[in-house]
């Protein structure tokens with residue numbers, strides 16, 4: 302890659318002074334120190350990222366990236382590829398899970414078509430920016446060429462730029478792409494040196510034969526790819542357009558000092574690509590939930606991440622992250638609005 306792509310922008314460090322000030326405040330609030338557990342640590346992390354001792358989460362931005370996967374030719378999903386574009390229409394119409402959650406949160410929701418097999422008409426709230434009509438089948442050839450991967454990364458960076466320009470305080474990326482649990486598992490196997498048995502799960506709900514086909518497809522794609530573990534090579538060879546866009550969005554948010562709330566398996570694999578390429582990205586991430594998809598736990602461990610929730614969710618779309626937003630909002634409100642020992646006339650622990 303050349304040196305001036307968005308993918309090479311420097312990553313700022315969060316503000317440790319703001320973190321110290323937030324921590325001091327936590328110690329003065331009318332509660333035993335540490336009693337709000339991870340709500341405290343998440344708030345202090347947000348304080349450092351937002352460069353203020355009083356972080357807030359009123360403006361949340363969600364971008365869902367859609368893309369199709371050539372690996373579906375191997376019979377790896379319980380649903381046909383046409384569902385990807387049909388779901389983009391459903392996002393636009395407000396009927397998808399993440400559409401409901403975005404309304405519930407008052408969050409901005411945009412959808413970016415990074416490359417569906419079925420062409421889309423103009424739709425409100427959908428940016429139609431297909432790189433190609435779905436990836437190639439990674440079992441037989443690289444899923445993307447380098448230029449296509451870079452275009453997908455740039456789509457993600459563009460979403461992060463729009464979120465940052467709009468004054469968002471938190472970025473959530475979501476995925477829509479039939480077959481993407483296969484593609485994400487292949488990327489994770491290559492990056493972690495893990496086996497398909499460890500990381501391939503049932504996705505939308507394939508039966509036992511489907512699971513065998515999925516593992517076989519990932520094994521074959523890995524064998525074709527070889528042992529190159531460079532994150533951007535792995536992404537082009539085995540990834541998806543929406544996964545590349547998500548990696549670009551996560552890195553793009555970090556480069557603009559915008560914290561990211563990571564969703565489930567697919568988005569975590571995109572985050573792994575970004576962090577393996579640029580370790581400083583990790584300082585900008587929060588993890589929302591542990592997906593029921595089999596490989597998520599290993600990816601979370603590789604990212605040293607302890608997610609906030611474990612609800613047995615396995616949808617994608619950014620839905621798990623959206624569900625976790627109210628927890629972080631509550632954490633910020635507690636931090637900002639609780640009385641201090643001094644203001645309330647309560648004796649501290651000495």
Ligand SMILES: Cc1cc2ncn([C@H]3O[C@H](COP(=O)(O)O)[C@@H](O)[C@H]3O)c2cc1C
Pocket residue numbers: 377378379380384388476477478479480481482483503504505506507616617618
């Ligand atoms: C109606 C529907 C809505 C979805 N929303 C997210 N996904 C999720 O499930 C798919 C991944 O699972 P697999 O790898 O088994 O195809 C992706 O489209 C992902 O975004 C959906 C899947 C379906 C069927």
Ligand SMILES: O=C(O)c1cccnc1
Pocket residue numbers: 482504505564565566567568592593594597614615616617618
């Ligand atoms: O956790 C996820 O991101 C996920 C799991 C299953 C299907 N689609 C997405």
